[in-house]
Amino acid sequence: MSTTAANHMTVAESEACSPEGILQLGLGFWASKTLLSAVELGLFTELASGPLDGEALQKRLGLHRRGARDFLDALVALGMLEREGDIYRNTPATDRYLDRGKPTYVGGMLAVAATRIYANWASLTEALRTGKPQNGTEDDEDLFDMLYSNPDNLVMFAQAMTGGSLQAAEALARRFPWTDYRTFIDIGTAEGRVPVEIASAHPHLTGGGYDLPPMRPVFEAYAERRGLADRLRFHPGDFLKEPLPPADVLVMGHILHDWNLEVKRTLLAKAYAALPKRGALIVHDQIIDDERRQNAAGLLMSLNMLVNTRGGFDYTRANGIGWMREAGFTDVRFEHLAGPHSMIVGIK
CATH class of the missing domain: 3.40.50.150 (Vaccinia Virus protein VP39)
Structure with a gap:
């Protein structure tokens, strides 16, 4: 790399070129799946009515004790929750955008990501090799025919488009x-x-x-x-x-x-x-x-x-x-x- 190019490298590019940056990008699905699971569980909607302690959240969401605290505190570290002592609350952003009861809810897209898109992306390498979709449709089946023929899929898809x-x-x-x-x-x-x-x-x-x-x-x-x-x-x-x-x-x-x-x-x-x-x-x-x-x-x-x-x-x-x-x-x-x-x- 030339001196000129190095001088113009942004901080983000510099971090991405480090071993830690490469590993963080490669393991980025850890943080992604943590957020997707929180949306799937309705965590932010539960907290929209008021703060709760960790034990109450664990019971309301049906979480096993082993992973509950790490799950909630990971969301704090990721900026998706706030915590004082053992009391958790939504951030202003998650309260506005991830509470299912608000018209500003964008979690429909994340709900589809959790149940469908995440699994499809697991086969990205196969798609790159074959050029074929990895969504479970047969060769003669259209994705939209599949989505629109099932009422539950239809509503979920519509809410995803609203969120996106x-x-x-x-x-x-x-x-x-x-x-x-x-x-x-x-x-x-x-x-x-x-x-x-x-x-x-x-x-x-x-x-x-x-x-x-x-x-x-x-x-x-x-x-x-x-x-x-x-x-x-x-x-x-x-x-x-x-x-x-x-x-x-x-x-x-x-x-x-x-x-x-x-x-x-x-x-x-x-x-x-x-x-x-x-x-x-x-x-x-x-x-x-x-x-x-x-x-x-x-x-x-x-x-x-x-x-x-x-x-x-x-x-x-x-x-x-x-x-x-x-x-x-x-x-x-x-x-x-x-x-x-x-x-x-x-x-x-």
Whole structure:
């Protein structure tokens, strides 16, 4: 390594190059699984009503005495719990985001990670060797057919999408010029977190969400709980087989990355056809930087598509802009939203 390169190495890079940094990265699943188990057990929801001592938590969560104290104190050390003496309480962040009773709950994504994604990632090496998903589906079985055919899987999947969309949805509601439009539809909406956030921030808008028919009761129940049933309507359909519904703005969040390049281009073409002149398409994902060096979350999400889908992959800013221009969109622009999330906007 040259002296110049060494001088420009960040602290994080320096730590990652140390033996300890390498081992911490390699064993990072220890901390991950500790948090996932806490979400699965409902720990943060138990503490949302007030602090509890270790023995009370052990009994309420059904934990064996041998591991209970280490488990709880590991969460303290990881910054997920606070403790005074033997009294445990949520941190402000875990109280806001990991209490199942709050609308800001993001633990649905972690619950799916604990029960499905974690196991699938255990076979990443096999996926890298074969290019095949490791989600338990047969060669002729579609992941979404499997998820949508089982009511329990459907609800869990919808809640996972809600958890994974919060940060981007809140930013999208702030950053896009919604005052210029009257109607919008979120494509592949799941439970409806994105349309709920947008409609809550902009009372003049009406719209809804588009998804496969089994998602209707889940979407409608969520819109009702958020007090938006009068402005948000569910649009049933299969975007692989049918045209997209018309609106001034169409939103595709965490949709394009599920599919191969041919389907990506087909979906963008369908969006272009459904929009009026000067209508807008918003695509948001954990879009990878063009140099493929910085957005680790986007690159890891693309590996998640490898182990969970038959052809899905995440894409760079240049990829997304190029595909949208090929579909006919003009005034295509890229904008960072929050964290690893960004959007590409195209005008018809």
